[in-house]
Amino acid sequence: MSPMQTLTQRLANPTRFMAFSGAILPWMAVASALLIAYAMYLVFFVAPPDYQQGETVKIMYIHVPSAWLALGGYAIIALSSFGLLVFRHPLADVSAKAAAPIGAAFTLAALITGALWGKPMWGTYWVWDARLTSMLMLFFLYLGLIALRSSLEDEALASKLTAVLALVGVSILPIIKFSVDWWNTLHQPSTGFTSSVDASMRTPLLISAAGFLLLFIALHLKAMQNEIMRRRVKAMRVAEVERGDRLMSAGAE
Amino acid sequence: MSGFLALLRRDLMLAVREGSALGTALGFYLMVVAMLPLGLGPDLKLLSRIAPGVLWIALLLAALLSLPRMFEADHEDGSLEVMATAPLPLELAVAAKALAHWISTGIPLALMAPILGLMLNLELALTPALVATMLAGTPAVSFLGSIGAALTLKARRGGLLLALLVLPLYVPTLIFGISTIGFASVGQDGFAASLLVLMAVSVASIAVAPVAAAAALRLQVS
Numbered sequence: 001m002s003p004m005q006t007l008t009q010r011l012a013n014p015t016r017f018m019a020f021s022g023a024i025l026p027w028m029a030v031a032s033a034l035l036i037a038y039a040m041y042l043v044f045f046v047a048p049p050d051y052q053q054g055e056t057v058k059i060m061y062i063h064v065p066s067a068w069l070a071l072g073g074y075a076i077i078a079l080s081s082f083g084l085l086v087f088r089h090p091l092a093d094v095s096a097k098a099a100a101p102i103g104a105a106f107t108l109a110a111l112i113t114g115a116l117w118g119k120p121m122w123g124t125y126w127v128w129d130a131r132l133t134s135m136l137m138l139f140f141l142y143l144g145l146i147a148l149r150s151s152l153e154d155e156a157l158a159s160k161l162t163a164v165l166a167l168v169g170v171s172i173l174p175i176i177k178f179s180v181d182w183w184n185t186l187h188q189p190s191t192g193f194t195s196s197v198d199a200s201m202r203t204p205l206l207i208s209a210a211g212f213l214l215l216f217i218a219l220h221l222k223a224m225q226n227e228i229m230r231r232r233v234k235a236m237r238v239a240e241v242e243r244g245d246r247l248m249s250a251g252a253e
Numbered sequence: 254m255s256g257f258l259a260l261l262r263r264d265l266m267l268a269v270r271e272g273s274a275l276g277t278a279l280g281f282y283l284m285v286v287a288m289l290p291l292g293l294g295p296d297l298k299l300l301s302r303i304a305p306g307v308l309w310i311a312l313l314l315a316a317l318l319s320l321p322r323m324f325e326a327d328h329e330d331g332s333l334e335v336m337a338t339a340p341l342p343l344e345l346a347v348a349a350k351a352l353a354h355w356i357s358t359g360i361p362l363a364l365m366a367p368i369l370g371l372m373l374n375l376e377l378a379l380t381p382a383l384v385a386t387m388l389a390g391t392p393a394v395s396f397l398g399s400i401g402a403a404l405t406l407k408a409r410r411g412g413l414l415l416a417l418l419v420l421p422l423y424v425p426t427l428i429f430g431i432s433t434i435g436f437a438s439v440g441q442d443g444f445a446a447s448l449l450v451l452m453a454v455s456v457a458s459i460a461v462a463p464v465a466a467a468a469a470l471r472l473q474v475s
Contacts, residue, residue, distance in 0.1 A: 085468075137421050137424055140417075140420070140421040141421055143417065144417050144418045144421065147414055147417055147418075148404060148405070148408065148414060148418060151405075151408040151409045151410060151411075151414050152407060152408055152409075153409075154407075157407070157472060157473065160472045161404050161469055161472060161473075164404065164465055164468050164469045164472075165400075165404055165418065167465070168400055168422070168461070168465045171461060172397075172422055172425075172461075175425045175454065175457070176421070176422075176424050176425055178425070179424060179425035179428040179429060179454075180424065180428065182428065182429075182432065183428045183432065
């Protein structure tokens, strides 16, 4: 192993990746659980209710991190797809494939918590507001990625075509966002880290976000491990069948 | 360039001589628009209000119906492989095919919209705006559609999957198409700006789609 190799290059070896991810995964999982538990404690026992929204503001501590990770998941898929198509990085496809259902799940979580929050605030579960609609479109893009991959039998082809679709999606996502914003805006604008969110709420939000981020990483690493294992099992099975075929033909002669 | 024009001519000629594909798309368009009042009731005021949206969405569905054919026949008889190895870059070949799809499907659908507009009690004064937005927006429909057609070439349940992949990509086109008509109906001066953005969406699609579709095709023919 030359010292010039970058981390991504060194992890390109699946065996090394398995060892590395296996070592950090338990720590990630435990840290994630602790952070989320601490954030939930702060949310329910320490953070004040909002002066306008009352106790419903507690939904925010799950809604906002989910929405961030929904976008982050797509970013991971886009980066991995780029890595697959341009650098042919062997783990890039595993990463893209593993991230799709997780990202879709966080998108769905953001949509559902948004709907539950919308009922007391806007009086209805679903409004066609710009940010909700953008999230829904993101969810559709996730579904498209998963559906395209599952409808192709040739796995190598499926990986590359899905990567093309992911890159198309990431290039058109800003245009969709822009057009939907143009179309309708009702949602409160994102406050993010700005000072308009009081520290008593911002701290639990950031801790919750950190916990969810670690959760995402842990799930992603685990899903990547599973995918690598699945491919190994498949390769072994194919080798076994071929060996059987050879024995059969040898016996027939 | 001669290869591009030859391919365009060939595809247009095929579309004219086959004929049935265009007929199916137009028939589907008519059918969807005719079914809607049956579902919503014959209230002319309501129909007039929702007419632009209905006409646009039905147009997208009708165009979607004809997309799988874009590369299918050429894939089956092997001419796609010839195109992939020809001196003309595959990107330009895809662009020629998408352009042919626009001329043979997008334009006829756009021109049929005013007639269907009559059935929905669309204000006559809005008809030019409607046709203008459709002519400006349908290139995006054909070109973005070529990406979906290329990606689903070998997929199981290709047609259904195509709709799932492509419809989210049509969101900007639909939104700016409708908003342009909206500006025209209230006489605001945002009309030109909105129409220009719609054209920009089309131009961006023309720039991006051939690259993506050609990349997808190359993976499947080699």
